[in-house]
Amino acid sequence: MTLGSLADTHTIRSPAHVEYGSGAVDALESFARDRGIDSVLVVTDDHLAASGVIDTPVARLEAAGVDVVVYDGVAPEPKLAMAEAAAEQVGDRDLVVGVGGGSSMDTAKLAAALAAHGGPVRDMLGMDNVPGETGPLALVPTTAGTGSEVTHVGVFADERDGGVKKVVFSPFLFADLAAVDPDLTETMPPGVAAATGLDALTHAIESYVSVLRTPYTDTLARRAVELVAENLRPAVAQGPENDEVRANMSLAATLAGQAFVNSGLGAVHALTYPLGMECGLGHGLANGVLLPHVMRYNVPAEVDRFADLADLLGEQRRPGESDRAFADRSVEAVFDLLADVNVPTSIAEYGDFDRETFADFADVAFEHSEHNIDRNPRRMDREDVIGVFEAADEGR
The missing domain is CATH 3.40.50.1970 (Rossmann fold)
Structure with missing residues (x-):
């Protein structure tokens, strides 16, 4: 940690x-x-x-x-x-x-x-x-x-x-x-529970690796990640039948909100701008689909933190496993979570894209959300953003 x-x-x-x-x-x-x-x-x-x-x-x-x-x-x-x-x-x-x-x-x-x-x-x-x-x-x-x-x-x-x-x-x-x-x-449909829960997870993870993070935001973000990892699946599957998991997801959302409002966010939130505008994709769902792809891009810049996140997401370190390999498993853990709550791992599910489209998307992200890119733990230029969109188009 x-x-x-x-x-x-x-x-x-x-x-x-x-x-x-x-x-x-x-x-x-x-x-x-x-x-x-x-x-x-x-x-x-x-x-x-x-x-x-x-x-x-x-x-x-x-x-x-x-x-x-x-x-x-x-x-x-x-x-x-x-x-x-x-x-x-x-x-x-x-x-x-x-x-x-x-x-x-x-x-x-x-x-x-x-x-x-x-x-x-x-x-x-x-x-x-x-x-x-x-x-x-x-x-x-x-x-x-x-x-x-x-x-x-x-x-x-x-x-x-x-x-x-x-x-x-x-x-x-x-x-x-x-x-x-x-x-x-209680009345949230499963799809809404999944999308909003992934929104909270994105807030927590981006807060935890933000260049503006603090000890205060770290504490909130870590607990929020744990709560989502432990409770989102049953919250989606059981909904009103499970008061405890719904209470834990409400707490996770509030903790993550308090974290990011004090630390800032990152590139996931910048890249959701054009995706929401062009595809009509809701904010939480767009965050969820893009999250593991941006995480994969960011891992080399924050190996220790992403190793922390792997642990918080419920992964178990294997004997002799390197920090980098364990950090990479934080990405796989999020992919697994997406699959379990019936959210696609590829933006190709929402449109037929090409590199020219992704170049336009990158321009929109920088024009309207450059402050989030600036808070991302790994520096990004226009080509980097295009590359993340291309990876998100390919999926897992």
Whole structure:
């Protein structure tokens, strides 16, 4: 095990209050009472609204005597217009509550900022362009993967720029309350459980090898990797029948989110940009498919760390096995996990690509996510990125 240096001073960024565990959603009632909240906008998607998943959060808010209005216009891979529409619904309401996956929580963050400061929305894109505090914000995840409840980041497709994903990043987007209640993940379909779990694993692994890692992020990332390795398979296979594995996956997602928001990510997240845009591939699934291929590229730069990851992923070192050989098995462990949760190991499953397409993909990755490439443990140029896409096209 290799941990970051304790000799340096590091900043820890986090929400004001995290409530975790079965029944954590109940914290919404006391939060609303203590803050004197009278009216709330709940930001979610139409599936969660129709299926009744939001009923428990809404009931807790209403128990505090709060008037609740629901905006259910969020869709996967959210667009800036969704945040603008949600902000219009905020009006003079005292609290915004995002309930759902990363899409709903990100939309709630940006809606709260727009309601507090006005637009135009594109002025808030990028790093530290939210001008100040928002109104009170609470986030309640119903999936186990994005970690958005503990981050100060939102990702949106910009309709005016061909659907290119843009990031809003500001300390003013941290929630006042993150209520992580694994009971709310019961209705996740197996495919969603797999994709979101692989999202959490990607966050943890990229945090652990990021050039900006710290002892704090190392500790969170290591435990998150262990939890995903031990629990994602049964979470996908058993779902609502296994409370323990769902609770562990919720914890893994939150730990990984807290890790990466303090360490940064890496090349996997840069390369998902063009893959999501061109193929319509969801973020978590794109992360999962690309993860082992980027890991394979990175192993030579961080042999000790990838050997750690092999161990955390459940691999057993063989007698006389070198550190490098054991590090390489971290990649195989992720390939095995993908297969077990029915996720392809090749991007060829999602499109017919060629080198020219991958060259375009590389340009998009550098244009829109170069900061993630800069945090990758092994330096990458345009040809390196093309090579990773070609390897991902071939598959395992």
